Amino acid sequence: MSTTAQKGTVYLVGAGPGDPELLTLRALRLLESADVVFHDDLVTDEVLALVHRHALVTSVGKRCGRPRITQAGIHALMIESAKAGQSVVRLKSGDPLIFGRAGEELAALRAAGIAFEIVPGVTAALAAGAALALPLTDRKSASKLIFATGHHAEGKTSAPVWTGSLPEDATLVMYMPGRDTARIAEELRAAGVASDMPCAAISHAARPEQQVAACALQDLDELSCGPAPLMLMIGRAMAPLLDGEAVETLELPLREAFESLTDKR
Ligand SMILES: C[S@@+](CC[C@H](N)C(=O)[O-])C[C@H]1O[C@@H](n2cnc3c(N)ncnc32)[C@H](O)[C@@H]1O
The missing domain is CATH 3.40.1010.10 (Tetrapyrrole methylase, N-terminal domain)
Known part of the structure; x- marks a missing residue:
């Protein structure tokens, strides 16, 4: 090669x-x-x-x-x-x-x-996990990792992001989720997802402007998400975000890395 x-x-x-x-x-x-x-x-x-x-x-x-x-x-x-x-x-x-x-x-x-x-x-999901120091799988609680999007072929942009049942031990990553968290919460409730299931919205993952918001499914309707690009992650693997254990962003090192690379030009 x-x-x-x-x-x-x-x-x-x-x-x-x-x-x-x-x-x-x-x-x-x-x-x-x-x-x-x-x-x-x-x-x-x-x-x-x-x-x-x-x-x-x-x-x-x-x-x-x-x-x-x-x-x-x-x-x-x-x-x-x-x-x-x-x-x-x-x-x-x-x-x-x-x-x-x-x-x-x-x-x-x-x-x-x-x-x-x-x-x-x-891919954005893996970058987000790394930037948040948050494993997307967990030996005890998350043995499946699902990448999903509601953004399908043209003319079907409002298709559900998730339909059918969702395994309790899955981490569901929603790319291009849109801004309607109330609709997504409804889809997840219809899928039988427990109301205490941790949910996270990660905006600008692994970038200096990264923002994270987390809540239980029962509060997802009201979650204030950051700007696009945005992804949602749903599953027990997100629990540390609710407990305040993770979420430390790499803001400073990332900004320095960006600036040093741009300076070299
Ligand atoms: C057209 S898809 C492309 C995905 C890309 N090929 C990947 O592997 O990450 C664009 C979507 O990816 C997600 N995305 C891409 N970069 C992101 C980032 N830095 N932070 C959060 N979400 C991101 C968002 O859901 C965005 O709407």
Whole structure:
């Protein structure tokens, strides 16, 4: 495996939760050598600061009021760039294979006969666990870990995040939960989840602006969550947040790491 980005190849790269220190070495080497980078909105400036200064960097994010780029448009950009002989990084927050439409992008690349490689990243749930010093599994109380989202295919954006029963010993991580915690609380109650089940809302996990709020399910309707990006975690593994044992954020070290990396540019 070559350490630098190869011409005509598309790399689906995980950018992690935002802190450049959490990139893989492979991701870093590709960012430093790719001709073209197409990135999502959640990729931070600190990660983008590592891209080669001659690379063409384009946001293909679909929010924040920018003109909406279609998924087909993203496919076309990647394919045309690779066919033009450029090395292409498709940079996605967290891990590229978790809730990132990678399946559609890989299908398009395969259909066009473009070589590709996938570089994993630290998904937001795992970054949150680390930043909070909070194991997501527990030998006594949490033997299952479920990643879920209510954000499905277009036209079904209000689909429930959780339906059916939820095992008592599961940690349920909800990506893209939306802001309607009352609705989610209702879904969980309908799933038979106990009213004392610990719930946590983690905003900007593993970033300097990280915020955490926790409560029992009975109070989830009223929970004041921080701004997006936001995830919810439900399960007995969250109990230390209610007991006040965890939650120490790594605010200062993270801020220093961000600043020192940005200063090097
Ligand atoms: C389109 S999904 C992409 C997930 C990404 N591929 C990953 O593995 O983390 C975006 C959602 O991930 C969650 N997310 C991403 N980064 C986050 C962060 N730093 N803190 C909290 N949630 C985050 C939020 O729920 C956000 O709406």
